[in-house]
Amino acid sequence: MTGAFDPWLGRVEEARDSITARQARQMAATLAVAGDFASGAMLPPLWHWMGWTPEAPMTELGPDGHPARGGFLPPVPLERRMWAGGRLRFHAPLRIGEEMFRRSEITKVSEKTGNTGRMVFVTVRHDVHGAAGLAVEEEQDIVFIAMPDRFAPPPPVEAPAPDWREAVVVDEVRLFRFSALTFNAHRIHFDLPYATGVEKYPGLVVHGPLQAMLLMEAARARRAGAVPAGYRFRGVRPAFHFDRLSLQGVADRLATVNGDGLVCMQAEWEG
DSSP states (O other): OGGGGGGGTTOEEEEEEOOOHHHHHHHHHHHTOOSOOOTTSBOOTTGGGGSSOOOOOGGGBOTTSSBOSSSSSOOOSOSEEEEEEEEEEEOSOOBTTSOEEEEEEEEEEEEEEETTEEEEEEEEEEEEEETTEEEEEEEEEEEEEOOOSSOOOOOOOBOOOOSEEEEOOOOHHHHHHHHHHTTOOOGGGTOHHHHHHTSOOSSOBOOHHHHHHHHHHHHHHTTTTOOOSEEEEEEOSOOBTTSOOEEEEETTEEEEEOTTSBEEEEEEEEO
8 A cells, every 4th residue: 555655755845833922821721831931931842733733724624624635644545543653852942932944754654454454654754943943853653544343442551650640631621722722623632423423432532742741741840841852652542531541650751541550652751
C-alpha cells in the first residue's frame, strides 16, 4: 500500500503564526497552570501546538471532523486517524506574541500489521523558528487504521510504582476546551454518539497532546519550571472522559494511568 504514497515523501509545507496572550491564558486555565502569560513572556514547552491549527472550511472536512485527506497528508484509505506519539528537542525559547515560522516535511510512510489489522504510519518533521532562531525540532507520528466493528483494547501495560502521583480530571468540559484551543474538530473528543456509535469507543477519547501537556506541566512543577532538552511520548492505550486518570512519574519516566492501573501514555523527560 505504501508505495502509492511515495509522491508524498519529502512533501513540504511552510507557515507562520503566533500565540497570543489570550490563547496562552486560556491554555493555562485548561491545564490548571499558574504563571505570567503576558505578551513577551516565555511560551511553555509544547504550547506551540496552539499554532498552525487546521483552517479548512466546513465543505472540506471529512466525516470524522478532520480536513479531508489528499492535501499535505497522503490520502490513506483507512478511516481512523490518531496522533500516536512524538519526539521533540528544545533549542531556544518561544515568546508569547512573537511570529513563529514552521517548516513541515513528510519524512516517512510505513505500513505495519497489528492487533487492529493494517496500520499506516506517517511521520512528519516540524522545525519551528522564533525570534531567537531554531526553537523546536519535532517529529509527529500519525497512524491510520481501519474502522473496527467493536472496541478491542490493546494489551495492558501496568504502571510501575511511582515516585509521585496526582489525579487529573479529563471530563467533557476539559476535552471541549482543549479541542477549541487547538481548533481540533475530531469528533471522538466531543461527540459522544459519534465516538461510541461510529468509532466504537466506550467514551470520548482524551487527546494524546492533552495528556502529553499535562505530563509536561506536572514534571515542570517538580523541577522549578525547567524546560527539558528533549521530550518524547507515545500512546499505548486510549484514555476516556470517564477514566479516573492520574499523572505519574518515576525519575524521568512519566505516564498517564487509568483507574485500573493501566498506562495510557508513556513519556520521557530528557536532559
